[in-house]
Amino acid sequence: GDSVTQMEGPVTLSEEAFLTxxxxxxxxxxxxxxWYVQYPGEGLQLLLKATKADDKGSNKGFEATYRKETTxxxxxxxxxxxxxxxxxxxALRRVDxxxxxxxxxFGRGTQLTVWP
Amino acid sequence: xxxxxxxxKFQVLKxxxxxxxxxxxxxxxxxxxWYRQDPGMGxxxxxxxxxxxxxxxxxxxxxxxxxxxxxxxxxxxxxSAAPSQTSVYFCASSSSGGSGTEAFFGQGTRLTVx
Numbered sequence: 001g002d003s004v005t006q007m008e009g010p011v012t013l014s015e016e017a018f019l020t021x022x023x024x025x026x027x028x029x030x031x032x033x034x035w036y037v038q039y040p041g042e043g044l045q046l047l048l049k050a051t052k053a054d055d056k057g058s059n060k061g062f063e064a065t066y067r068k069e070t071t072x073x074x075x076x077x078x079x080x081x082x083x084x085x086x087x088x089x090x091a092l093r094r095v096d097x098x099x100x101x102x103x104x105x106f107g108r109g110t111q112l113t114v115w116p
Numbered sequence: 117x118x119x120x121x122x123x124x125k126f127q128v129l130k131x132x133x134x135x136x137x138x139x140x141x142x143x144x145x146x147x148x149x150w151y152r153q154d155p156g157m158g159x160x161x162x163x164x165x166x167x168x169x170x171x172x173x174x175x176x177x178x179x180x181x182x183x184x185x186x187x188x189x190x191x192x193x194x195x196s197a198a199p200s201q202t203s204v205y206f207c208a209s210s211s212s213g214g215s216g217t218e219a220f221f222g223q224g225t226r227l228t229v230x
Contacts, residue, residue, distance in 0.1 A: 030215075041223075043223045044206065044208075049216065089158065089159070093217070103164070106159040108157060
């Protein structure tokens with residue numbers, strides 16, 4: 001079945017360091033891929049997405065490229081800030097032909113802490 | 117624009133008690149779902165609905181009931197709370213089941229069962 005595996009945390013970085021959080025997926029067909037972010041005490045919110053192979057999603061300095069050949073969607077940011085401290089979730093959604101169902105499958109989340 | 121609203125934000129129950137977690141969205145979304153979030157487990161799907169009157173089970177449905185009588189509301193009922201149901205619960209909605217559709221989440225309900 002469909003699944004998402006992401007890098008276990010926690011990840012601790014100094015401000016302005018480079019960030020990579022790895023995410024790989026298993027799915028048949030052509031899923032859409034997402035990164036969601038959860039700030040302390042809040043619900044999840046969409047950070048970026050990509051809906052087809054080789055698409056790059058980007059937002060707030062974060063980027064991720066949909067790589068079908070390696071079934072990956074790694075999250076990167078060139079220079080992290082203290083305000084980026086949060087939990088990051090990789091997710092996929094696929095819709096079967098003839099179905100309206102599009103479940104989201106989440107990875108386990110990666111806690112990022114950025115120190116000044 | 118309220119988005120997805122969950123109530124209550126915090127709740128403590130005794131084992132065996134029942135309660136309903138409320139979820140309402142004002143975006144006219146067809147697709148709604150309930151997740152539970154536990155440390156190291158990510159988000160696991162409890163139940164979901166693709167429209168009023170239509171619900172189905174997710175990965176971890178045992179101990180929970182849902183119904184969907186209107187497009188806006190999707191309550192989650194715990195019939196007899198157990199300590200294993202201590203968790204943070206999130207409701208989410210999206211406009212369709214299409215693969216690229218963004219899901220909007222509520223702020224969560226932190227439930228403790230003692």
